[in-house]
Amino acid sequence: MLEIKDLNLTLGNKLILQHINLDIPVQGEIIGIMGPNGAGKSSLLKSIIGEFKSTGTAHLNKTPVENSLKSITYIPQKAHIDLDFPIDVEHVVVSGAYKDIGWFKWVNVETKTKLNQLMKTLELENLRHRQISELSGGQLQRVLVARALMTESTLYLLDEPFVGIDFHSEEIIMSQLRQLKKEGKLLLIVHHDLSKAETYFDRVILLNKSIRYFGDSVTAMKPEHLNHTFLNAPIQNGMA
Structure with missing residues (x-):
């Protein structure tokens, strides 16, 4: 269970996130985080892992997240990768795999086997010795996903994994994410394309500084919930 209680985040003098409360079981689910620019979507992921110092509490399976980081994989936006x-x-x-086998250790047979499997599944074999600065957006994103899958995690946090990539790469990555779901993992994905919500996500968190809606993806895409999130319009029945 991922439990977030009264998470609030202020950066400088700007309120970024307010009264975030979530209880999400770890049972194989892909959840989208969607909202307008500046809504705090990426900041929510960074607050969960402690990169941003928020108030409130976050627990994974009843353990404080700061003590559970080995069970969490975070994939940042490609723009934050040093391509030089x-x-x-x-x-x-x-x-x-280094958080499992340790830095400066010989790569064992098991790790090599997993490496080769992921290189094949994510269609990276012919890019094995290419510098990351030479990759396209889709190729780089596949590399980042392969890196994330080198170790076992319970919770996966992905920040805009499909921005600026080709359709084929998106299909390959989504196939891998669905496999993680089948294995019982919990995935939270920041995403901006509303047209993909019902196809990609089991449930959706609509966020605009606070949670405006959290529930099944079909209901999330109803105009009243989108207007409440993107236009700050009130919900007709008075409920978010």
């Missing part, structure tokens, strides 16, 4: 760092695709992907 001289490293090839294979070394980026295998680095995802």
